[in-house]
Amino acid sequence: MSKIKFIEASGAEHVVEAKDGQSVMQAAMDNLVPGIVAECGGFANCATCHVYVDEAWGAKVPPPEPNEKDMIDCAFHVQPNSRLSCQITVTPALDGMVVRLPISQTGE
Amino acid sequence: MRENVVIVGAGQAGGELATGLRQRGFSGSITLVGDEDHPPYQRPPLSKGFLMGKIPQEGLYLKPHETYGRFDITLRLRTRVESIDRASKHAVLSDGSRLPYDKLALATGGHARRLSLPGIDVGRLENVFSLRSIADVESLRGAFVPGRRLVIIGGGYVGLEIAAVAAQLGLNVTLLEAAPRLLARVTGPEVSAFIEGVHRSHGVQFRLSAEVRGFSLDASQRQAVGVDISCQGVQERIDADLVLVGIGLVPNTGLASAAGLAVDNGIVVDEFACTADPSILAIGDCANQPSAYTGGRIRLESVPNAIEHARVAASTILGQREPSTATPWFWSEQYDLKLQMVGLSSGYERCITRGDPSSKAFSAFYLKGSRILAADVIGRPADFMAAKRLVTGRTPVEPERLADEGIPLAKVAA
Numbered sequence: 315m316s317k318i319k320f321i322e323a324s325g326a327e328h329v330v331e332a333k334d335g336q337s338v339m340q341a342a343m344d345n346l347v348p349g350i351v352a353e354c355g356g357f358a359n360c361a362t363c364h365v366y367v368d369e370a371w372g373a374k375v376p377p378p379e380p381n382e383k384d385m386i387d388c389a390f391h392v393q394p395n396s397r398l399s400c401q402i403t404v405t406p407a408l409d410g411m412v413v414r415l416p417i418s419q420t421g422e
Numbered sequence: 423m424r425e426n427v428v429i430v431g432a433g434q435a436g437g438e439l440a441t442g443l444r445q446r447g448f449s450g451s452i453t454l455v456g457d458e459d460h461p462p463y464q465r466p467p468l469s470k471g472f473l474m475g476k477i478p479q480e481g482l483y484l485k486p487h488e489t490y491g492r493f494d495i496t497l498r499l500r501t502r503v504e505s506i507d508r509a510s511k512h513a514v515l516s517d518g519s520r521l522p523y524d525k526l527a528l529a530t531g532g533h534a535r536r537l538s539l540p541g542i543d544v545g546r547l548e549n550v551f552s553l554r555s556i557a558d559v560e561s562l563r564g565a566f567v568p569g570r571r572l573v574i575i576g577g578g579y580v581g582l583e584i585a586a587v588a589a590q591l592g593l594n595v596t597l598l599e600a601a602p603r604l605l606a607r608v609t610g611p612e613v614s615a616f617i618e619g620v621h622r623s624h625g626v627q628f629r630l631s632a633e634v635r636g637f638s639l640d641a642s643q644r645q646a647v648g649v650d651i652s653c654q655g656v657q658e659r660i661d662a663d664l665v666l667v668g669i670g671l672v673p674n675t676g677l678a679s680a681a682g683l684a685v686d687n688g689i690v691v692d693e694f695a696c697t698a699d700p701s702i703l704a705i706g707d708c709a710n711q712p713s714a715y716t717g718g719r720i721r722l723e724s725v726p727n728a729i730e731h732a733r734v735a736a737s738t739i740l741g742q743r744e745p746s747t748a749t750p751w752f753w754s755e756q757y758d759l760k761l762q763m764v765g766l767s768s769g770y771e772r773c774i775t776r777g778d779p780s781s782k783a784f785s786a787f788y789l790k791g792s793r794i795l796a797a798d799v800i801g802r803p804a805d806f807m808a809a810k811r812l813v814t815g816r817t818p819v820e821p822e823r824l825a826d827e828g829i830p831l832a833k834v835a836a
């Protein structure tokens with residue numbers, strides 16, 4: 315188990331217990347964290363589980379595959395630390411990770 | 423007073439409504455009634471990774487069992503709602519109990535359309551399958567043996583996804599399609615031809631414009647050993663060890679009609695997911711709703727629609743009114759191809775492609791005038807994201823620029 319902190323665009327914080335091996339997106343789903351839609355169920359098809367990985371954790375997360383990168387490039391509210399949370403696997407190294415949520419997954 | 427919400431159908435729409443209500447602070451009771459053994463699960467992987475054996479059953483569950491308990495959502499699985507008593511506002515369950523409701527949401531989904539053949543009770547045949555549920559895949563698995571001859575009836579996305587899995591697992595696949603080309607109702611000829619070519623390169627055989635006339639049965643009359651077709655006037659029998667029927671979905675509307683609610687290709691609802699009875703809503707695959715995208719009415723069979731419609735229903739139950747503005751989109755996976763589709767192409771005037779089909783990475787844009795109605799994107803995820811914006815925004819484009827790969831899609835607006 316690793317703790318992940320989700321911070322909504324409004325500032326509301328949700329600290330969840332994530333199972334190692336599951337995706338950061340699934341950890342949000344299991345704990346009803348608002349702001350992650352996850353339409354495609356975790357297959358990098360929709361970019362509706364977009365998060366900003368906190369700077370301190372960026373280097374601990376493996377870089378995106380080309381497909382994820384392409385999806386993110388054209389997602390909404392993109393920043394340099396944008397990732398699809400369905401493509402980040404929870405490991406003990408990520409215990410304590412902080413991710414922030416965009417103001418919307420589906421529009422400007 | 424604590425409000426009671428009863429959700430009929432524990433599929434993706436029903437599950438999303440239940441958890442969405444809690445996420446948004448609903449404090450009443452929520453009961454989710456489903457007739458399967460499972461908590462709400464994802465269906466798209468059933469004909470892809472789950473059939474292939476790459477995803478475990480629990481990997482399909484949208485949330486683990488314990489999440490529902492933790493958020494005070496009562497899951498009544500293996501239970502059917504038999505009828506709705508609108509006068510006293512109760513759902514009558516298959517175990518005889520009666521659940522009181524203040525708001526009832528019908529998220530009943532649909533069932534696989536059955537093949538109707540004169541003189542044959544297709545439902546009794548042991549080696550004829552459809553694929554809609556985890557149980558369907560489990561009953562099919564034992565028959566998915568390399569070398570067996572699989573005949574698939576129906577060249578839509580489900581049939582094609584199953585063909586891809588079966589071909590990769592080493593079955594001999596023949597796919598029968600009634601129309602002259604694959605995916606005829608949803609894509610243009612360019613994409614149909616491309617998909618057919620990909621499948622052929624994996625050994626899948628096709629009979630297009632094929633009319634299924636009947637099955638040849640074995641001596642026990644319990645197994646189909648061949649599918650008899652008529653293909654452009656030529657009669658043929660396709661030998662089969664197993665048959666898969668993928669000819670569409672029929673919405674489950676029986677409960678609604680028995681309760682006196684309007685049904686017309688789905689349960690008729692307004693833009694807030696309400697039926698004519700203000701206490702009863704309907705969402706997802708089973709609902710026929712007004713569409714901001716088409717301007718008419720629409721019934722959509724898709725996960726994005728289930729999620730969006732559940733959001734609309736949650737708003738309605740919470741006393742807010744937030745109609746859907748979402749644009750339909752879908753996805754499919756076949757072999758190593760990722761297909762992403764946005765919009766609905768019906769009524770398009772011309773199709774413009776971008777990229778090279780032979781590289782297995784191209785996009786097809788369906789235009790009416792200068793507006794992109796829909797796009798099929800294969801292996802170009804950035805195109806999909808850009809197309810989604812152009813379709814949703816009804817942005818006028820310059821068609822010549824669409825085809826020019828040197829111009830970023832973000833800059834094709836007129």
